[in-house]
Amino acid sequence: MRLGLALRAFWQAMFDREVAERVALALDGVDLASSSSAKSVPAAVEQAPAKPVRQAPTQSDAIALLGALQRDGRLVDLIHENLDQYGDDQVGAAARPCLKQCRQTLDRLLAIKPLVDAENGGVIPVEADASSARLRWVGEASGASQGKVVHGGWVATQVQLPAWSGGPEDAMVIAPTQVEAP
Template sequence: MRLGLALRAFWRAMFDPRVAERVALALDGTDPVTPNSVTFSPVIAEQKPAEPVKPKSLQSDAVTLLAALQRDARLVDLIHEDLDQYGDDQVGAAARPCLKQCRQTLDRLLVIKPLVEAAEGQSIPVDAAASSARVRWVGESAGATEGKVVHAGWQASQVQLPAWSGSEGDAMVIAPTQVQAS
């Protein structure tokens, strides 16, 4: 490495007097940049370090969440089951463990909290500029600045979905086919 550097410095100093002056100052141990000396120094624009680019996941967040709900609670199986062939007590018995596990999965991945800390039926003030994503009026609301909570709403205070590491061809798979040796 030093030999290559020496050869580069030699050839640059041979053909560029400004480089020769800087090399001479460096060899003499003199600081080439002093307030009293005028030396050539190329202006290099200061570059900000590039922010790391997060690669776009091949699997959508919706499929990732649905796959987690299927894996943990078999939600898709329950939804796609023909429930007409079962009695209400059987559907309820099947739904209870599924719903409990869905809640645990959502709490783990999304940390879901109420949008407002108010009980149903409690009156709350509503800002006229409130986002329709946060407040939805039920019934007549012209000019109202206060309303009774019908539903407190939900928000995810944290999202921690697992990163997809599979292939592009498998990105839309919610659950794999399960097979048993025959």
């Protein structure tokens, strides 16, 4: 397909000056959609060619959040630890501070709140057109206008993930390797 397009562009540019100018602008990265008409294209040729816009490297929000949970609570360390070698009391003792720190981190970054103001077992009204992202029936619903809360759900009321300024090669790093002098 690209070969056919290239040949077509070549032949049309060869015999039509306007097409040649538009091809040149497109190759230089000039946005042709912003031009009001094909007649205005030749005037744009006289302008300096647009410099390519360089995007700053980005890191996935998921990696940023996981990195914060690892840094503050060592969550990834706990999850990847071989827990079979420890008793339940040891696992619980290790998990408690990790979970406490992770909760503080989530509250700070996402301000997590209950989705509904009702205790488990409480009855709440259910709109017929309720969003499936906000409400999920467990078992048979049969068009009921009320439902018993099995789990209240959670909602983030903000997203304030840490800013990241690394290079593209580091975008997937969750936590750096820590070293000390021997």
